[in-house]
Amino acid sequence: MAREKILLGxxxxxxxxxxAAAIVMGLNKETKTLVVATIGTTPIKATLxxxxxxxxxxxxxxxxxxxxxxxxLLMIVLQIFKPKLEIKCFNLISVAILDMLNxxxxxxxxxxxxxxxxxxxxxxxxxxxxxxxxxFAIYCDHGGGALxxxxxxxxxxxxxxxxxxxxxxxxxxxxxxxxxxxxxxxVL
Amino acid sequence: xxxxxxxxxxxxLRFAAFCAALGAVIAMxxxxxxxxxFVLSLVARYSDLAAFKYFVxxxxxxxxxxxxxxxxxxxSLLWKFVVVLDLMVTMLLTSSLSAAVAVAQVGKRGNxxxxxxxxxxxxxxxxxxxxxxxxxxxxxxILYVFLLIFSIHSVVDPFLLRKS
Numbered sequence: 355m356a357r358e359k360i361l362l363g364x365x366x367x368x369x370x371x372x373x374a375a376a377i378v379m380g381l382n383k384e385t386k387t388l389v390v391a392t393i394g395t396t397p398i399k400a401t402l403x404x405x406x407x408x409x410x411x412x413x414x415x416x417x418x419x420x421x422x423x424x425x426x427l428l429m430i431v432l433q434i435f436k437p438k439l440e441i442k443c444f445n446l447i448s449v450a451i452l453d454m455l456n457x458x459x460x461x462x463x464x465x466x467x468x469x470x471x472x473x474x475x476x477x478x479x480x481x482x483x484x485x486x487x488x489x490f491a492i493y494c495d496h497g498g499g500a501l502x503x504x505x506x507x508x509x510x511x512x513x514x515x516x517x518x519x520x521x522x523x524x525x526x527x528x529x530x531x532x533x534x535x536x537x538x539x540x541v542l
Numbered sequence: 543x544x545x546x547x548x549x550x551x552x553x554x555l556r557f558a559a560f561c562a563a564l565g566a567v568i569a570m571x572x573x574x575x576x577x578x579x580f581v582l583s584l585v586a587r588y589s590d591l592a593a594f595k596y597f598v599x600x601x602x603x604x605x606x607x608x609x610x611x612x613x614x615x616x617x618s619l620l621w622k623f624v625v626v627l628d629l630m631v632t633m634l635l636t637s638s639l640s641a642a643v644a645v646a647q648v649g650k651r652g653n654x655x656x657x658x659x660x661x662x663x664x665x666x667x668x669x670x671x672x673x674x675x676x677x678x679x680x681x682x683x684i685l686y687v688f689l690l691i692f693s694i695h696s697v698v699d700p701f702l703l704r705k706s
Contacts, residue, residue, distance in 0.1 A: 469645055
């Protein structure tokens with residue numbers, strides 16, 4: 355019974371973490387007016403915007419975090435409103451496999467966004483790509499916060515998968531031990 | 543008979559994943575191209591980009607792990623541990639592949655809003671070899687997802703097929 359409570363607590367934290375990451379990155383936008391060139395003495399200003407949609411990795415980040423938080427919400431709702439759902443093997447194994455797939459998904463999204471953010475922060479002098487974080491500091495800060503929340507979600511999803519797999523192992527051990535005396539009695 | 547085919551299938555999958563991960567590492571390490579325009583000559587190497595270095599390291603770890611698990615004896619108690627390690631290795635593979643594809647996409651198409659120009663026009667052979675390495679990484683990932691479900695099936699007996 356304690357295992358179920360631990361699982362519920364972990365799922366609530368993972369839901370909050372991934373939802374926060376998706377929302378912070380989804381609302382990430384900064385507009386700045388910069389001086390682009392100077393003709394004579396009059397500077398030419400251009401208004402540049404940094405949005406998360408400009409980078410495909412960040413779009414994938416938002417979508418993947420929304421999917422994982424939806425999965426966690428579904429599992430929380432199932433666990434609260436149907437506590438005595440028959441513990442069949444199919445339920446346990448589908449929950450375990452779904453947890454593992456979503457853990458991989460959120461780790462892929464967090465990592466892709468982390469490497470793109472590192473590229474934006476440091477630039478790359480071999481490919482002649484300039485860094486953008488010195489001009490759009492608030493955009494970079496918000497992106498960094500979303501990344502931290504997503505990595506917390508990754509660690510939590512890994513723990514949730516481990517607990518789900520252990521539930522599956524314990525259930526299979528219990529039913530293997532329970533079925534052997536009954537089949538022996540049937541033979542006798 | 544069922545046990546033998548199960549064990550053989552697991553071994554074949556793991557050996558294929560080992561080959562795919564090793565292929566990805568080798569393809570990415572040997573990608574190097576020198577291109578010159580006018581008097582400048584620039585060398586494109588995989589180590590210029592951090593995401594490719596992470597891809598090489600992650601796939602190297604995965605291939606070493608696969609090689610070691612190939613020799614695990616059948617009745618060892620470590621098989622339950624292998625399930626959790628398989629999950630961690632799958633997460634490592636997806637994260638490395640996803641990061642490398644994200645950065646390679648910027649190299650191929652550029653990012654007009656950030657003022658980043660694509661580099662694939664100047665070093666086409668380098669780009670093709672990186673693409674090959676990423677495809678090998680994707681094959682290793684798919685094989686590992688199958689292996690994960692397979693490991694769970696070997697350790698747990700979900701449909702109680704075994705009669706004691």
